[in-house]
Amino acid sequence: MDHLVMEIGLAIGLVALAGILSAKLKFSVIPFYIIVGMLVGPHAFKIGHFDFRFVESAELIHFFGRIGVLFLLLYLGLEFSVGRLIKSGKSIVVGGSIYIGINFTLGLLYGFLTGLPLSEVLIIAGITTISSSAIVAKVLVDLKRTANQETEMILGIIMFEDVFLALYISIVSGLVLSSSSSLGGVLLSALIALVFMLGVLIVGRKLVPQLNRWLDIRSNELFLLIVFGSLFLIAGFAETIHVAEAIGALLVGLVLAETQHAHRIEKLILPFRDFFGAMFFFSFGLTIDPTALGGAVWMALGAVAITLVGNFAAGMLAGRSAGIPPYASAKIGLTIVARGEFSIIMANLAMAGGLAAIIQPFAALYVLILAILGPLLTKESKWVFRVLDPIFKFNARYDRRQQQAPETSS
C-alpha cells in the first residue's frame, strides 16, 4: 500500500504544529522544527495509518530538505551585494575580521582538541563559526532593536560571515566531497571547483544584459520555471564535479542579483524558501536518533562554552573598535551566538562526505542549545551585562578611555 501523501501530510502537519507552538511560546522556531524531527523517525511508532517512522517518505523528506538548502543559499546570493559590503565602511570590516579571526581560530583549536582528523576539524570549525542570520534578524525585529547602533555592527558581522561561509564551503566541499584520497587528487578537485565558481561568476556577469532581456517575461509561471530550471541545473552540475550543490545555488543567486529582476525573483522565491527551509530543519532532525545524542553531550557543551566566550569577546572588541559603548557592545556578542541553518549545512556536508558519525549528533545538540540560548541571551542582555560588568569593569574602562580622548566621542 502506498501511503506517501499521507506521510508527507503528517510530516508537514507536525512541522506546522511546531511552528504554532513556537509562536505561542514566543520562541525561535528553528529548534522546534529540529526537535519535532528528532522525536519522530525510524525509532518512533505507528498508530493505525499514522506512521511516525516515516519509512516510505524518508527519502522524499530528505529531498525536500536538500531543496530547502538550495533556496536558502539562492536567497542569500540574491540579497548579497559586493557594493553594499564595500560601502558598509571600515568599522564593519574591522569588526567582521575580529569576529572571524577569534571564532574561527577557537573552532579550529577545539576541533584539534577533540582528536578527530583534519576534515572533521574543518567541519567543526565551520559549524561553530557561522551565526544564524535567520534567527538573529528575527530576534532583532521581535525585540525592536533594529534602530540601535549596535544593530548595524551585528548585521555587518553577519554579512561578513556570509562571505566567509561561501568561501569556506567551497574550499571544504572540495576537500570533503572529493572522491580521491591523495593530496594531488584533492588539489585537483579543489582547482576544478575554483574554476567552476569563477567561471559561473564571470560568465554570469558578462551575460547580465542578455539575462535582463531573457528574463523580461510577463508570465510569472514561465519566469519561475526558468529561474528554478537554472537553479537546479547549475546546483546539480556543481554536485557532479564535487562542489557542494549549495555553492551552485549561491552562485546562481549572486549572478541573478546583478540583473534587474532580482527583486521579482526574491519575491517569488520567498514562499518556497520558507516552506522548504522548514522541511530542511525537520529533515535534519529526522536524521538524528535522540538516543545517540548522549555520546556528543560533552563535546557539544564544550563547543557551546567556547562559542559563548569567543563571540562575547569578539563583540566587545568589535564594538570598542567602532566606538560603541560597552553595554551595546555586549549586545553584539550576545546576539550573534545564535546558531542555525548554516551550522546544519556544514554538518550535512560532513554526512555527504561520509565523515565521522559523531558530527551529526554534535551539530544537532550544539545548534539546539545555541538556537534556544542565543535569543534568550539577546533578550536578557541587560541582566547578563549587569552580572559581567563588575567582574570585567567594561564601563569603568570605557569611561576612562572617553576621558582620555574626549574629542573622539560623539
Next chain:
Amino acid sequence: MDIRETYLPGIGKKFQIKSRGGDVLIVVVHDDGRRECYMEADRDNDFKPVFSLDDDEARMLASIVGGMQYKPRALENIEMVLDDLIIEWYRVEPTYKSVGSSIGQLGVRNRSGASVLAVVEKGGATKHINPGPDLVLTEEALLIVAGERSQQKAFRDILKNGCE
C-alpha cells in the same frame, strides 16, 4: 536637518533623522513594508520604539505630516519661497462662492495675476495639470497656485468670494 541612511541586510533600511531642534528620530523601513519609528534614549538603553505602522498606514501618516490632509485651512503654512514667487496649496471649501465657476469665469489670471498650476479633484481621482480656463472648480478640490504674495492674497479672495 541631518539624515543618515544605513542599509540593514535582511531587515530593510534605517533612516536616522536629526532635527534642527536636536531631536533624534529613527525610522526603520522593513523589507516587508512595515515602518517602525524610534526615539533616542540614553546611552545604556535601547532606542525607544514609538510606533509601528503597516505600509498603507505609513503612507497615510506621511500625507498628514506632509500637510496634504490639513494644510489648506492654515492658508499660509505651506509655501515654498523662490525669491518672490510662492507656490501654495488651496482647498476649495464647500462654502466658497467660487464653487461651480470655471477658472476663466473667475478671471483668475486677469484679476489676481496668480496662475493655477494644477487641480486635484476630491479623492485624488482626477488630476488636471496646467488646467485651461474651462476647468470648473468643484467642492474640496485641491489647487496648486503660483504667484507673488500679493497675487496669492488676491487669488484667495477670488476663491472665497467668486466673481463679485
